[in-house]
Amino acid sequence: MTQLFNLQSVGVQFGSVHALVGCALRIQAGERVALIGANGSGKSTMLRVLHGLLKPSTGALSVDASAPQAMLFQRPYMLRTSVRHNIALGLWLRGVPWAAAKAKALQALVRVGLADLAMRNAKALSIGQQQRVALARAWALKPQVLLLDEPTASLDPTAKREVEMLMAEFASSGMTLIFSSHNLGQVKRLASRVIYLEHGRVMADLPTHDFFNGPLPVAAENFLKGELG
Numbered sequence: 001m002t003q004l005f006n007l008q009s010v011g012v013q014f015g016s017v018h019a020l021v022g023c024a025l026r027i028q029a030g031e032r033v034a035l036i037g038a039n040g041s042g043k044s045t046m047l048r049v050l051h052g053l054l055k056p057s058t059g060a061l062s063v064d065a066s067a068p069q070a071m072l073f074q075r076p077y078m079l080r081t082s083v084r085h086n087i088a089l090g091l092w093l094r095g096v097p098w099a100a101a102k103a104k105a106l107q108a109l110v111r112v113g114l115a116d117l118a119m120r121n122a123k124a125l126s127i128g129q130q131q132r133v134a135l136a137r138a139w140a141l142k143p144q145v146l147l148l149d150e151p152t153a154s155l156d157p158t159a160k161r162e163v164e165m166l167m168a169e170f171a172s173s174g175m176t177l178i179f180s181s182h183n184l185g186q187v188k189r190l191a192s193r194v195i196y197l198e199h200g201r202v203m204a205d206l207p208t209h210d211f212f213n214g215p216l217p218v219a220a221e222n223f224l225k226g227e228l229g
Contacts, residue, residue, distance in 0.1 A: 076134035128159025
């Protein structure tokens with residue numbers, strides 16, 4: 001199995017704040033990794049480090065540069081133009097000719113079930129629809145690794161199911177998923193591995209079944225009790 005990421009004692013510091021501390025982990029191709037923990041535990045920072053948006057303050061990070069990545073944020077950014085153009089522009093910036101980019105954008109919208117909204121202003125869509133457009137925009141780039149920061153946090157139950165279904169379909173096609181979530185049911189449904197973070201430290205790193213069936217380090221056990229209680 002191909003190793004995509006290798007973190008060795010990685011730390012990230014913002015002034016006096018230690019967002020990540022001594023994090024060591026490896027992620028292989030094809031894994032479905034969930035990052036969980038309380039707000040401020042380091043989940044978003046970890047995703048940004050993996051995606052290259054933040055550089056470690058300490059330690060070492062190696063990334064398989066041959067595996068294309070895409071990242072979705074909790075609230076996707078939409079340009080004030082059509083849904084189709086929001087996707088096509090990303091392809092065009094990657095060097096795809098404009099006509100081909102528009103055609104691929106429409107294919108991506110078909111993939112996420114939003115082809116009928118192609119000419120709508122993306123800013124006018126619901127949050128759930130915008131998240132599906134963001135997934136289409138990522139899928140159009142053909143990434144091997146998809147990183148998602150709380151992808152369903154602001155969505156209603158129907159929109160959550162739609163986004164989860166797309167995530168599961170992408171994973172079944174071989175895409176590596178790394179996502180943060182406060183929804184433990186979602187973690188059980190989608191993840192093959194759970195990494196629990198607390199105050200920037202990796203406190204547990206286990207297969208999903210083992211994480212939810214224990215035993216766990218005390219910190220992770222207390223978090224799980226609090227979330228499920």
